[in-house]
Amino acid sequence: MEQTPVFCTIVPPHVLDKVARNEDRALAEPARRTLERDAAERTRRRLTTVIGALPVTGAEPSDRPRRTISDAAHRTDLPGRAVRGEGDTAVADATVNRAYDGLGATFELYLTAYGRHSIDDSGLPLDATVHYDRDYNNAFWNGEQMVFGDGDGEIFLDFTLPLDVIGHELTHGVTQYTANLDYFGQSGALNESMSDVFGSLIKQYALGQTADEADWLIGAGLLAPRVTGVALRSMKAPGTAYDDDVLGKDPQPGHMDSYVRTSRDNGGVHINSGIPNRAFHLLATALGGNAWERAGLVWYDVLTGGELSPRATFAEFAQATVAAAAGRFGEGEEHAAVVKAWSEVGIATVLGGTDVPRQSPAPEGARPPAHG
Ligand SMILES: [Zn+2]
Numbered sequence: 001m002e003q004t005p006v007f008c009t010i011v012p013p014h015v016l017d018k019v020a021r022n023e024d025r026a027l028a029e030p031a032r033r034t035l036e037r038d039a040a041e042r043t044r045r046r047l048t049t050v051i052g053a054l055p056v057t058g059a060e061p062s063d064r065p066r067r068t069i070s071d072a073a074h075r076t077d078l079p080g081r082a083v084r085g086e087g088d089t090a091v092a093d094a095t096v097n098r099a100y101d102g103l104g105a106t107f108e109l110y111l112t113a114y115g116r117h118s119i120d121d122s123g124l125p126l127d128a129t130v131h132y133d134r135d136y137n138n139a140f141w142n143g144e145q146m147v148f149g150d151g152d153g154e155i156f157l158d159f160t161l162p163l164d165v166i167g168h169e170l171t172h173g174v175t176q177y178t179a180n181l182d183y184f185g186q187s188g189a190l191n192e193s194m195s196d197v198f199g200s201l202i203k204q205y206a207l208g209q210t211a212d213e214a215d216w217l218i219g220a221g222l223l224a225p226r227v228t229g230v231a232l233r234s235m236k237a238p239g240t241a242y243d244d245d246v247l248g249k250d251p252q253p254g255h256m257d258s259y260v261r262t263s264r265d266n267g268g269v270h271i272n273s274g275i276p277n278r279a280f281h282l283l284a285t286a287l288g289g290n291a292w293e294r295a296g297l298v299w300y301d302v303l304t305g306g307e308l309s310p311r312a313t314f315a316e317f318a319q320a321t322v323a324a325a326a327g328r329f330g331e332g333e334e335h336a337a338v339v340k341a342w343s344e345v346g347i348a349t350v351l352g353g354t355d356v357p358r359q360s361p362a363p364e365g366a367r368p369p370a371h372g
Contacts, residue, residue, distance in 0.1 A: 005143030006172045006183045006191060007045040009038050010165050010219065010232065011156065012270040016137065018248050019155060027246055030135040030152035037076065037133055038140070045142055061123030065107035068125065069099050072132045072147075079129045079145060095160050099128045099148060102166035105206040109167075109198070110174070113205065113292045114300050119173035126170070130160060141169040143176070154224055155246060161221045162231075167202030168195040168218060178304045179312075186313045188269035193276040196235060197299055201292040211284040211291040217241065235281045238274025254278040256314075256346030275345050276314060283341035287334065294334055298325045315349075318342040322349045 016038075019031035065086065071093070072080035083096055090097045103126040110116040118124040128146035136149025139159035146169055148159040159165060172195050175181055181191035196218050204214045218241075219232035229242020229250070238252035252274030253259055259275065262268045280299065284291035301324040302308055308320055325338040335351075342349050 005045065005176050007042045007140065007142065008169065008172050008183075008192070008195070009138040009140045010159065010168060011138050012265055013038065014265050014270075015232075015247060019137075019246055022246055024246075027152075027154055030137055030154070033133075033135065034137040034149070037136060038138060041140065041142060041147075061117035061121070063111060063117070065104055065118065066123065066125040067100055067103045067107075068127045069096050069103075070127070070129045071096065072129050074131055074134045074150075076133050078132075078142075078147065079127060080131075093130075095130045095148070095150070095158055098158075098160035099130050099146070099166070102160060102163050103128055103146070103170070105163055106167050106170045106202050109202045109205045109292060113201075113296060114304075116174070116304075119170060120177045124173075139165055139169060141172050143173075146170065151222070151224070155227060156222055157224055159222065162203075162219045163206055164196075164199035164203040164218050164220075165222065166199075168199030171195040171198040174198070175303065178306075179302075179308045180310050181308075181312065182310045183266055183269060185267040185269075186272070187309075187311050188266050189272040190276055190312060190314065190317050192269045192273035193280070194299070194303055196233060196273060196277050197280050197296075200235060201296050204290070205292050210289055211281075211295070212288065214291065216281050223247075233270075233274070233277070235274075235277040238278055252277075254345065275347075276317065279318070279341045279345045279347070282344050283337055286337045286341065294329065297328060298334065298338060301328060314347055318347045318349045322351070 013035060016031045016035050020028050020035060022028045067086045068082055069084040070080040071083045084091050084100050107118060107126060118126065128148065130148045132147045132149050135152040137152055137156045139148045151157045151159060175191055175194050181187045183191055199218060200216060216236035217231035217234055220230060222232065223229050227242065227247060228244040229247065231241045233252060234241045238254035239250050241250040243249045251260065251271050253272065254274050256275060260268045260271045265271055280295060284295040287294050298321050302320045309316065322338050325335040329335060339349050339351055
């Protein structure tokens with residue numbers, strides 16, 4: 001399967017655009033420079049052909065990650081100087097250790113909850129670079145490795161602080177190797193939502209939190225104290241993560257009634273992802289317990305099942321989750337809870353999961369997986 005790597009920065013361009021227009025140069029300048037760096041990395045990404053790591057014949061992938069953390073020393077050459085490898089003891093730099101632990105926590109959730117060996121399920125080494133550039137207000141997965149900025153300290157803090165940010169970016173790698181969701185419009189918003197869902201699950205698993213105990217925020221702890229807000233996004237209450245004079249207001253909808261039609265942000269991939277994010281939150285809290293178990297399994301089955309179209313709409317994805325729930329758990333509590341969660345965000349699905357919803361006829365090949 002041809003892979004289309006996504007160049008996703010955790011802070012989307014439309015947010016930095018707004019900061020870059022601020023009259024206070026101390027705020028605008030780092031945002032402007034971050035946008036320039038992101039554009040350069042995005043172009044480089046497009047020109048680089050990613051060749052998927054092929055499993056070595058006969059070799060079982062290891063149950064241990066293979067991590068390397070490098071220090072860019074505030075320059076932009078990647079990967080920089082290696083400062084901590086797999087199994088090495090902690091170093092003096094807390095940023096290095098957080099990146100190391102974050103990659104490990106991501107590997108751990110995918111392995112223990114879903115039996116997945118790293119991003120490609122074949123033991124892909126996990127590499128990260130910290131202290132990228134100066135005052136760099138972002139973090140990204142470039143198709144090959146993670147990159148973290150230190151933030152400017154005015155709007156954003158160190159990007160290794162939120163574990164879900166690390167999990168979000170690495171999950172773009174998982175999606176790249178599996179459903180390969182097209183990064184535009186509804187399929188792009190589903191790609192973003194997958195990263196938020198599993199990013200949050202990685203944090204919940206690491207903290208040992210149930211669905212009711214979790215904060216369901218993406219990027220909590222990342223905003224500097226002067227910013228009025230709690231995170232970049234809220235899966236529980238999309239649109240409420242921040243409302244600030246510099247950052248503006250969180251634009252995410254949580255229901256199809258407020259679906260945002262826009263050409264910005266690849267057709268609103270970081271905006272309308274609020275709708276499937278909230279559906280997942282509703283499902284996980286309705287089922288209770290650990291969200292990575294039943295709710296997470298249903299989402300993971302659809303992501304990796306090989307049946308989802310790369311251009312899937314919300315309705316097609318929703319129907320696939322209904323079918324996956326029935327396939328894995330039968331037509332009981334889980335199946336009914338999936339149907340209810342989607343209906344609460346304005347997306348109708350068909351019980352039983354054998355038909356696609358009338359509102360969005362799916363092409364052949366985008367039919368829900370036949371489980372069982
Ligand atoms: Zn993303």
